[in-house]
Amino acid sequence: MKIELIKGDITKIKADAIVNAANSSLLGGGGVDGAIHRAGGQQILKECIDIRNRQGKCNTGEAVVTTAGNLPAKYVIHTVGPVWNDNEEKESKLLANCYKNSLKLAESLEAKIIAFPNISTGIYRFPKELAGKIAVDEVKNFKSDVIEKVIFVCFDAENEEIYKKLLKE
Numbered sequence: 553m554k555i556e557l558i559k560g561d562i563t564k565i566k567a568d569a570i571v572n573a574a575n576s577s578l579l580g581g582g583g584v585d586g587a588i589h590r591a592g593g594q595q596i597l598k599e600c601i602d603i604r605n606r607q608g609k610c611n612t613g614e615a616v617v618t619t620a621g622n623l624p625a626k627y628v629i630h631t632v633g634p635v636w637n638d639n640e641e642k643e644s645k646l647l648a649n650c651y652k653n654s655l656k657l658a659e660s661l662e663a664k665i666i667a668f669p670n671i672s673t674g675i676y677r678f679p680k681e682l683a684g685k686i687a688v689d690e691v692k693n694f695k696s697d698v699i700e701k702v703i704f705v706c707f708d709a710e711n712e713e714i715y716k717k718l719l720k721e
């Protein structure tokens with residue numbers, strides 16, 4: 553599995569699947585979630601509402617999938633990151649679950665290229681350095697015959713620096 557780092561906007565990435573840092577309502581929000589729904593159009597929200605009607609809200613660490621509406625990607629995988637509340641052990645495990653469950657779901661969709669934002673490091677205040685380490689570890693430990701490339705899409709310069717360093721190691 554190849555790992556790539558891109559600085560920019562995940563809504564512009566032509567991957568098989570892009571991951572959304574959603575909230576448990578699945579009804580959209582700020583940050584990357586807002587950007588994906590804005591750029592992707594009504595179709596994504598419609599499918600999120602269908603999922604809610606079927607299964608209720610999405611729990612932290614879990615992932616669900618919709619199509620990608622007007623985005624260049626094929627699918628959007630919506631995963632709910634933990635809100636940082638200083639419980640390092642618990643919240644680290646939940647963040648790791650986001651990456652693991654998103655990768656599993658991508659694999660089941662036969663996605664070859666999957667792009668991740670820096671889940672939980674915005675409004676949810678997860679420390680960026682620790683979040684980056686968890687993300688890179690989970691991706692490196694995930695063995696797949698299906699997924700060929702994982703792209704980490706960093707929106708802010710701080711995350712970009714953190715990932716540059718982590719991926720050099």
Ligand code: ADP
Pocket residue numbers: 560561562563573574582583584585587588633669670671672673674675676677678705706707708711
């Ligand atoms: P969370 O609630 O999980 O913290 P946020 O969307 O607030 O989610 O932030 C997660 C990360 O997404 C942050 O690092 C933020 O800089 C980044 N981000 C915001 N907009 C975009 C975008 N359009 N593309 C990629 N990343 C983005």
